[in-house]
Each structure stands twice: as structure tokens, then as C-alpha cells.
Amino acid sequence: MSLRLALLAGLAATPALADVNIYTTRQPELIQPVIDAFTEETGIAVNLAFVQDGLVERLEAEGARSPADLVMTVDIANLKQIVDAGVLQPVESDILHDAVPAELRSPDDLWFALTTRARIVYASKERVADGEVTTYEDLASDTWEGRICTRSGTHDYNLALLAAVIEHHGEDYARDWAAGVKDNLARSPQGNDRAQVRAIWAGECDISLGNTYYMGLMVNDPEQQEWADSVRIVFPEFEEGGTHVNVSGIGMTAAAPNKEEAQQLMEFLVSPEAQEIYADVNNEYPVLDGAPLSDLVASWGEFTADTVDLASLADYRGAALRIMEEVGFDS
Structure with missing residues (x-):
């Protein structure tokens, strides 16, 4: 050939x-x-x-x-x-x-x-001291009565966090925790994660639950940069684990x-x-x-990620949704 x-x-x-x-x-x-x-x-x-x-x-x-x-x-x-x-x-x-x-x-x-992405706490720079937020468990304590904002408890992001609470402590504890966080809300759950930071900026609450990447979205938006400047990112941990x-x-x-x-x-x-x-x-x-x-993400600080198996958290989603509905989290 x-x-x-x-x-x-x-x-x-x-x-x-x-x-x-x-x-x-x-x-x-x-x-x-x-x-x-x-x-x-x-x-x-x-x-x-x-x-x-x-x-x-x-x-x-x-x-x-x-x-x-x-x-x-x-x-x-x-x-x-x-x-x-x-x-x-x-x-x-x-x-x-x-x-x-x-x-x-x-x-x-x-x-x-x-x-x-981490499910963290956005904390007011003016009204929340360094070290005041340490654990997810503490969010249900009286310390935060009338000071927390969050989106719907039945949103996937919050259900995943509650599933992690179930994984660490069991369903009975998770039900009490969800009820405790509900009692500490400054207003009914509403809006997305950025809306909670805006509420902190407006003085409606002192801390909120949110995903880390929303900070990146806010600092790059001229209309929302002021909201971002009013808070700092805090990485809570589970008492026997890491950041969710x-x-x-x-x-x-x-x-x-x-x-x-x-x-x-x-x-x-x-x-x-x-x-x-x-x-x-x-x-x-x-x-x-x-x-x-990235330089921006690195500027938020270091944290230790929780090492629970995410596949197991997915299995708890149904239980987490049931608990949120039983405690009337969004009502």
C-alpha cells in the first residue's frame, strides 16, 4: 500500500x-x-x-x-x-x-x-460582635430572639442544613432546633439570600442564613454593594463537626x-x-x-467543612421538610 x-x-x-x-x-x-x-x-x-x-x-x-x-x-x-x-x-x-x-x-x-458552597451566617458589622456566632446549634438559643432573617424554611438550601442537623443530632433535636430558630426570627421567612442581607443593612435583623457565593454577587453589583459592606461572613460549625x-x-x-x-x-x-x-x-x-x-473567596476566611456524606443528607430531605411543616416555620 x-x-x-x-x-x-x-x-x-x-x-x-x-x-x-x-x-x-x-x-x-x-x-x-x-x-x-x-x-x-x-x-x-x-x-x-x-x-x-x-x-x-x-x-x-x-x-x-x-x-x-x-x-x-x-x-x-x-x-x-x-x-x-x-x-x-x-x-x-x-x-x-x-x-x-x-x-x-x-x-x-x-x-x-x-x-x-458553605451555608453560613451573614452578621451585621455594627450589631454583632466577633465571636458571637459560633455554632449552628446556638442559632436556636434565646441570644438571637428577634434577630434572625432567612428565606423559606422549605427552600432546598435550608432543608439541606436541617438535614445536616438531623444527621448530627437526630430528628427530635432537629425539630426543637427548627422551632427555636423560628422563634428567633425577626420577620416571616421571605425573599432570597440577598434579601436577608438587605434586611440586615436596613436594621430589620442582625444575622441571616445564606450561601457564601451571594457575597460575590452582591459586591459586584453597584446597587447591592452597600448591603454587602454592612455584613461579614461567619462560618458556624456543628458542635461535633464542621461548616455545612x-x-x-x-x-x-x-x-x-x-x-x-x-x-x-x-x-x-x-x-x-x-x-x-x-x-x-x-x-x-x-x-x-x-x-x-479566587482572591475574593479567599478574603472571606478559612473554614473546616463538615465531612458528613452528602448522599446521606439527601436521604433526610423528606424528614427535614416534614419538620419544617410541623413547626410551621414559614407561618
């Missing part, structure tokens, strides 16, 4: 790189920078489809014909819902196992965390038409380069040990 024919035969035997299709509940602009880095490195094109609502229902309806290779979402409750629907497949990868701690991935390899964290995560669909390329993208997303980009854009924390924090 001539050299020219051999080259042509080799080209014919090499399959073209396939696109990777992602369904994401995160705004595409929060993902695009790291996707662009992947495409530049590998030549593999990635299609992002923003699915704000009904992600599970869409995957179930599409079934084996779904074009989606990967799903990306936030919060352990959302990941569990996708797992329970049976629309994911396990991914066996030493790269993913080495990069993502065991408590931040599914025990059956159905999902892997990409970043974490939640995740953004990724999983491969059961129908994935481009499995090899999809796994390649998953493994890229936990590389040092991608972890730095993705965490920076989202004002979150990398899951890869040693990946650098």
Missing part, C-alpha cells in the same frame, strides 16, 4: 470527535468559560442547553432518545431527584475518584461534585450518545485548570484539594 493510501485509510478509521451535549440548570454564562477552555484543549465542541424547570421530566420523556450526555445542577436534593429518576449511569474513573472526596460524590458513581456545605454537581445520562467525550469533559472539570476557572466564575470553592481560590 502506498504511503498516501495508508494515510487515507488511517483517517477513515479515526472517528470524528463528537459534540458533548449538556442539560444544565445553571445559567450558561456561569459555565461557558470552563467549557471554552475544554474545547480549546481538546477540540471537542460542547452544547449547553439551559433547562430552568422540569429537567427530570424532560429526561424521562426523551428516554433512550435523549441527546443529553451530561446534566449539571446545584444542591444535593436536585442531584438525588435525578438519581432517583433512574436517568443517570455510573462513571468509573480513577481521575474523578482521586479528585473528588468520597463525601462529595455518589457512592455508586452516579454524580460528582464540581464545586462547594452543599455542591454543584455533574452526572452522565443513561442515554448518553457520546460517552467517551462526556467522560473526558467530566475529568477535565476536576483538573486544576478547570477547577480554578469554574470556582472563580461562580464565587465557589473547588473540590480539588490544592486548587487555588
Whole structure:
């Protein structure tokens, strides 16, 4: 065979790189920078489809014909819902196992965390002394009567925190804790996490529950920067644990038409380069040990993350919701 024919035969035997299709509940602009880095490195094109609502229902309806290779979402409750629907497949990868701690991935390899965010306390710089907030347990004490603001108790973020209380102390304690926090509210639960910081700025309350990345959103918004300047981030811990964290995560669909390329993208997303980009854009924390924090996130201080298994917290979501409804947290 001539050299020219051999080259042509080799080209014919090499399959073209396939696109990777992602369904994401995160705004595409929060993902695009790291996707662009992947495409530049590998030549593999990635299609992002923003699915704000009904992600599970869409995957179930599409079934084996779904074009989606990967799903990306936030919060352990959302990941569990996708797992329970049976629309994911396990991914066996030493790269993913080495990069993502065991408590931040599914025990059956159905999902892997990409970043974490802490559920912290925003505290008034004027009315809350340093060291006054130390534990989640203390939020139910009389110290905070009439001083706490929060969003709905049935929101996924607060249900995940209450699930962590159940994990550490059991359901009876968690019920008393939720009732105690309710008694300490300065107003009925309302708005999002940033609305609570605005309430602190306005003097309606002294502390609030929130996710860390909202500080990044506020300081970069001229209309909200004053709210951010009125508070500081405090990292409470459980009495026998650390600071509660939640995740953004990724999983491969059961129908994935481009499995090899999809796994390649998953493994890229936990590389040092991608972890730095993705965490920076989202004002979150990398899951890869040693990946650098953005200057802004680093300025919030250090904390010790709770090491409870997030998959087990997802199992407590139903109990957490029942407790919030029993104590009438939002009423």
C-alpha cells in the first residue's frame, strides 16, 4: 500500500470527535468559560442547553432518545431527584475518584461534585460582635430572639442544613432546633439570600442564613454593594463537626450518545485548570484539594467543612421538610 493510501485509510478509521451535549440548570454564562477552555484543549465542541424547570421530566420523556450526555445542577436534593429518576449511569474513573472526596460524590458513581458552597451566617458589622456566632446549634438559643432573617424554611438550601442537623443530632433535636430558630426570627421567612442581607443593612435583623457565593454577587453589583459592606461572613460549625456545605454537581445520562467525550469533559472539570476557572466564575470553592481560590473567596476566611456524606443528607430531605411543616416555620 502506498504511503498516501495508508494515510487515507488511517483517517477513515479515526472517528470524528463528537459534540458533548449538556442539560444544565445553571445559567450558561456561569459555565461557558470552563467549557471554552475544554474545547480549546481538546477540540471537542460542547452544547449547553439551559433547562430552568422540569429537567427530570424532560429526561424521562426523551428516554433512550435523549441527546443529553451530561446534566449539571446545584444542591444535593436536585442531584438525588435525578438519581432517583433512574436517568443517570455510573462513571468509573480513577481521575474523578482521586479528585473528588468520597463525601462529595455518589457512592455508586452516579454524580460528582464540581464545586462547594458553605451555608453560613451573614452578621451585621455594627450589631454583632466577633465571636458571637459560633455554632449552628446556638442559632436556636434565646441570644438571637428577634434577630434572625432567612428565606423559606422549605427552600432546598435550608432543608439541606436541617438535614445536616438531623444527621448530627437526630430528628427530635432537629425539630426543637427548627422551632427555636423560628422563634428567633425577626420577620416571616421571605425573599432570597440577598434579601436577608438587605434586611440586615436596613436594621430589620442582625444575622441571616445564606450561601457564601451571594457575597460575590452582591459586591459586584453597584446597587447591592452597600448591603454587602454592612455584613461579614461567619462560618458556624456543628458542635461535633464542621461548616455545612452543599455542591454543584455533574452526572452522565443513561442515554448518553457520546460517552467517551462526556467522560473526558467530566475529568477535565476536576483538573486544576478547570477547577480554578469554574470556582472563580461562580464565587465557589473547588473540590480539588490544592486548587487555588479566587482572591475574593479567599478574603472571606478559612473554614473546616463538615465531612458528613452528602448522599446521606439527601436521604433526610423528606424528614427535614416534614419538620419544617410541623413547626410551621414559614407561618
